[in-house]
Amino acid sequence: MSVRRVMGTEIEYGISVAGQPMANPMVASSQIVNAYASATARARRARWDFEEESPLRDARGFDMSRQVADASQLTDEDMGLANVILTNGARLYVDHAHPEYSSPECTTPLDVLRFEKAGEQVMLDASIRASAVPGAAPILLYKNNTDNKGASYGAHENFLMRRSTPFADIVKHLTPFFVSRQVVCGAGRVGIGQDGRDHGFQISQRADYFEVEVGLETTLKRPIINTRDEPHADPEKYRRLHVIIGDANMAEVSTYLKVGTTSLVLAMIEDRYLTRDLGLETPVASLRAISHDPTCTALVTLMDGRKLTAVQLQMEYLDLARKYVAETLGDDVDAQTADVLARWESVLTRLETDPMQCSTELDWVAKLALLEQYRERDGLDWDDAKLHLIDLQYADIRPEKGLYHRLAGRGRIERLLDDATIEAAMHDPPEDTRAYFRGRCLEKYADNVAAASWDSVIFDLPGRESLQRVPTIDPLRGSRAHVGELIDRCDTAEQLFAALTRQPRSG
Amino acid sequence: MAQEQKQPKKASETEEAPEVAPDAAVAERKEQLDEDIDAILDEIDDVLESNAEDFVKSFIQKGGE
Secondary structure (H helix, E strand, O other): OOOOOOEEEEEEOEEEEOOOOOOOHHHHHHHHHHHHHHHHOOOOOOEEOOOOOOOHHHHHHOOOOOOOOOHHHOOHHHHOOOEEEOOOOOEEEEEOOEEEEEOOOEOOHHHHHHHHHHHHHHHHHHHHHHHOOOOOOOEEEEOOOEOOOOOEOOEEEEEEEEOOOOHHHHHHHHHHHHHHOHHHHOOOEEEEOOOOOEEEEEOOOOHHHEEEEEEOOOOOOEEEEEOOOOOOOOOOOEEEEEEOOOOOOOOHHHHHHHHHHHHHHHHHHHOOOOOOOOOEOOHHHHHHHHHOOOOOOOEEEEOOOOEEEHHHHHHHHHHHHHHHHHHHOHHHOOHHHHHHHHHHHHHHHHHHHOHHHHOOOOHHHHHHHHHHHHHHHHOOOOOOHHHHHHHHHHOEOOOOOOHHHHHHHOOOOOOOOOHHHHHHHOOOOOOOOOHHHHHHHHHHOHHHEEEEEOOEEEEOOOOOOOOEEEEOOOOOOOOHHHHHHHHHHOOOHHHHHHHHHHOOOOO | OHHHOOOHHHHHHHHHOOOOOHHHHHHHHHHHHHHHHHHHHHHHHHHOOOOHHHHHHOOOOOOOO
C-alpha cells in the first residue's frame, strides 16, 4: 500500500591503485575490507556465515583470526575470506574483483538511502586506512558501474515480496517500469556501447550491458528481470526480488526515488492493482534507445501499438500509483509515501519540459549539465579524454576529489540527509528489522560472536563445546521493539543466549 | 544546452512576479549564473586528475556481480 517494505542495496565499487594500472584488484579490494575490519573490530572479527547447514565448528574454522601482514602474499583462496559484518548490520566484503557493501535490511526508502550513503563513508574510511600503511599506494574507489572498456559491475537492489504473487505478473508489470525508470535514476555515462566505442552521452551506466528480458545470470547475458531467489527469509511466505538493472547513484534524490517508486510499483503488483498492460514490443532495444537519448523524447512502442516516451511511460505508473495510494490509504497516507509521489511527479513533469531543470536532483542531469558547460567553455567533442575523466571522477568517493561532492558542497545538488545522520548510520543499525539484533550483538558481544549472516547470528560461548546459532529468519523480528530492552539488560552473550532460549521466538 | 540550465525555483518566482522588467531580470540572472558556472569550472579544473588521457586509460576493471 505504501513505500514501506523490507529492502536494501548492494554496491560494488570500482577500484584502482594510483599509478599502478596492473595492480591486482582482488588484492586491493582485500586491503580495503581488511583495513576497515582491523580498525573497527574491537576483538575477534566475526565472519560471514556462508554455510548455515554445515556443522558449526566449520564456521569456527575460518573464524580463526589471521592478521594480514602483507596482503600481497595472500592467495586467491585466502582473499575470498575478506568478509565482515559491521555493527550497523551491513556486510563488507570482496566480491570478485571489487569491494562490496551490502546494506542492512531497511523498511523505508530514506533508510535505504541512509545506509547506502553510510556505506560510501565506510568505503572512504577504509580507503584512507588502507592508504595509510607505510609505502602503500593510494587505493581509489568509484561508485560507478563501468570502466567504459567492456567491464560492468553492479548496484543491486533487493525487495522482499509475497511468495503468492505469480512471477509472471512481476515480469509483465515490472519490465516496462525498469526500462523507463532510468530517466529518473540513471547515473549518466560518457560513451556508447559496452566498450564505449561510440562517442556521446547516455542516461544510464548500465543499459548497454543488458541483453535479455528475464534470466538468472548477473555477469553474462544480463537480464532486465533477474530470477535469483534466495529469500533469506521463510521461502513459503517470501521471495526476494533481486534487481540488477539499476545504476549506482551518488545523488540522494536519485537513490530515494529509485527505491521508493520501485517499492510502490511492487505493492501495486502484489495487490493485483495493475490491470493496464504497459508491455513493450522490444524491451531490450527500448532500454538502450531511452538511455541513448538525453533529450528524453525518444519514443518506444507498446504492445498495444501506442508510442510513448520514457517519461510518459513513467507517468502512466505514477498515475496508477497515485490512484492506488488514494484508494488504499486515502488521508492516512504516510509522509514518505506522499513525498515519493510528489517528488516523482515533480521530476517527471520537469523532465518532460526540459530535462536540464532536474540538474540539482538527478545524477545523469547533474553530470550532463557539467559536461555541457565544459564542452561549451573548452570546445570539447564527446571523444575528449577530459569528458571521460569528468564522468569517472563524478563518482570518486573522496570529498575533495569527487565531482558529485564538489557540486553538492556548493549546494548545486539537493541533499535529503545531513552528514551527521549518515555518519551515525556507519555504526548504528536500523531499528525496525533483524539488522538491529545482528548489529547490536556485534557491537556489544563482539568477543562471543563467531559468525553471522542475514538469517543467523552464531555465538561462541564459554563452557560450550559447540557454537550456538540463533536464527533470524523473519526480517521484521529482532527489531528494537523486540530485543532492544533485552540486549540493554544482558551484560554478557551468555545472559543473552540464556534469555533467548527461554523465549525462543525473541531472536 | 548549458544556457538552458536554470534553477527551477527561480523560474517559477519570475512567473509570479511579472511586474519586474523581464529582460533586465533575465540578463542579470544569466550573468550571475555564468559567473557561478565559471567559478565551478575553475574549482573543478583544480581537482581534476592531471593527464586525463592516461588516467582514463588506466582505469581498467574486471566485471563483477
